[in-house]
Amino acid sequence: MDVSGKHMSDNRTKPIVGFAEVDFNSEPFLTDFKKVYEGMHASGCPFAHSPRGDHYAVASHTEIMKILKQYDVWKAKFGPALNYLESPGVLVSVDPPEHTFEVRIVSASFSKEVFEGMVPEMEAFVNERIDSVFEKGETDLHELLSVSLPMFVIFRLLGIERYDEDGTDRFEWTRDGIVNSVGLMLVPPDEVAQMIESGNIEQVRMQNLVRTNELFVKQLAETKSKLASGEWQGGQNLVTRFLTTPGPDGTFLTEDKILGFMGFLLTAGSATTTIMLSNIIYRLLTEEGTFDRVMNDPALIPLAIEETLRLDAPVQGLFRTNDEEVELGSVHLEKDTKVMLLWAAGNLDPEVFENPMKFDLDRDLGKVRRHLAFGYGTHFCRGAPLARLEGEVFLRTVMQRFNNLRLNGEVVMEKRIPVLQGILKLPVAWDT
Ligand code: HEM
Secondary structure (H helix, E strand, C coil): CCCCCCCCCCCCCCCCCCCEECCCCCHHHHHCHHHHHHHHHHHCCCEEEECCCCEEEECCHHHHHHHHHCCCCEECCCCCCCCCCCCCCCHHHCCCCHHHHHHHHHHHHCCHHHHHHCHHHHHHHHHHHHHCCHHHCEEEHHHHHHCHHHHHHHHHHHCCCCECCCCCEHHHHHHHHHHHHHHCCCCCHHHHHHHHHCCCCCHHHHHHHHHHHHHHHHHHHHHHHHHHHCCCCCCCCHHHHHHHCCCCCCCCCCHHHHHHHHHHHHHHHHHHHHHHHHHHHHHHHHCCCHHHHHHHCHHHHHHHHHHHHHHCCCECCEEEEECCCEEECCEEECCCCEEEECHHHHCCCCCCCCCCCCCCCCCCHHHHCCCCCCCCHHHCCCCHHHHHHHHHHHHHHHHHHCEEEEECCCCEECCCCCCECCEEECEEEEEC
16 A cells, blocks of 8 residues: 555556557667657647556646646655655655755755866766776777766765775666666556566666665764764765755754665766766767767857757656646546656657757757756756766767767667666777
8 A cells, every 4th residue: 555545556547538558668668769759749649648557647848847837736745756655755755845955955065166176086087987998999988987977976975985895896786776776666566576576677686776775874874973083074075964964944864864865866866967978979979970060169068968968868757746636638637646747758849849859959058958857846956067067077078088989889778777768888989
């Protein structure tokens, strides 16, 4: 039974005439999700019902914005995934006034100064990684930089060392845990147990998720003792700030909340940015003339990043739940129905973006920034300035270091995670 008092088997949704029927976990969706979104836009009815998982979905930019502005109706409290959260979450899973309290604490740490202060370290990291393969003349750029740069940044922000006491690379197993948790976001809860039993969820991934949670518990304990001994100060990293920054009412975050923040930030800040970084290079290397155009005019870097976020949004969509009965298109929704807001589809809405399927570096930057890749409103991505900065450092450095960068083999797409769609392997070569 979920927290709203309903059994998950009590369906709140049903197929609706005029709505698309879309199984977001199915092979056809994962193979060509943009075609599904295009079809929904073209049909004149930008809503879908999911036959698997009991939810509706919205593809139109206007309808998504409408929902995001009806703060009294549409809530985050049941969480951004398909399942109904059973215990209170953080940030994307809470509503005001609790959300306001949490945001106040996060905002103190997510300042422009903190992010910009990290640029020299980011540059050094990217250069070191490039040095390590430069003479070979080829690499998988996804593995070399897209995965590791966001992990490096989040680990630094959280004050966590990259290597374990026994020398193992924490980037390796924490990312595995992330893939697992995000991978389950669209799986109906009654299918998760079956997937574990049948071995469809690799045991090692589950273990790595547990190991990641243990790392956070240990890190929190160490941070508290370093603060107590005076070795670390309040402004040392995000965790010290979480521990020492009071909310508007003068109280502090509980340890459970801080652990929730750590887990959420690792997931929200790494896998998403990873996809964005590989997508940028992929677009520039496949859309004729664009790589050279941006290299010769670095002022285009922000536009290249935003246009990639628009056209290839890393997060396909996240959920809201209605707190009262409401209409969705022609359908009357009962209270507590899960509805998926398809950011990636809103970004391809022809009513807002002319010729939406085209990667176009002649668009107006202000207009492109209407994309929904970072959401909108109350829960707008707090890490967006950081992700953009990582994109700039990454693209600038790659363009400076590699001569005649080109694709070098098959680009493999990620198909395990319906919520996050992107590249898994990006083989490139360059002249040495
Ligand atoms: C390209 C990279 C990224 C993408 C596409 C992305 C996407 C998103 C989206 C769509 C949301 C809105 C969720 C909703 O309304 O339900 C969100 C929220 C959030 N993101 Fe990001 N994100 C990215 C990078 C980051 C980074 C680097 C961080 C931090 C290190 C971060 C931290 C957050 C936080 C804290 C929230 C919750 C905001 C709130 O509820 O108030 N994100 N992100």
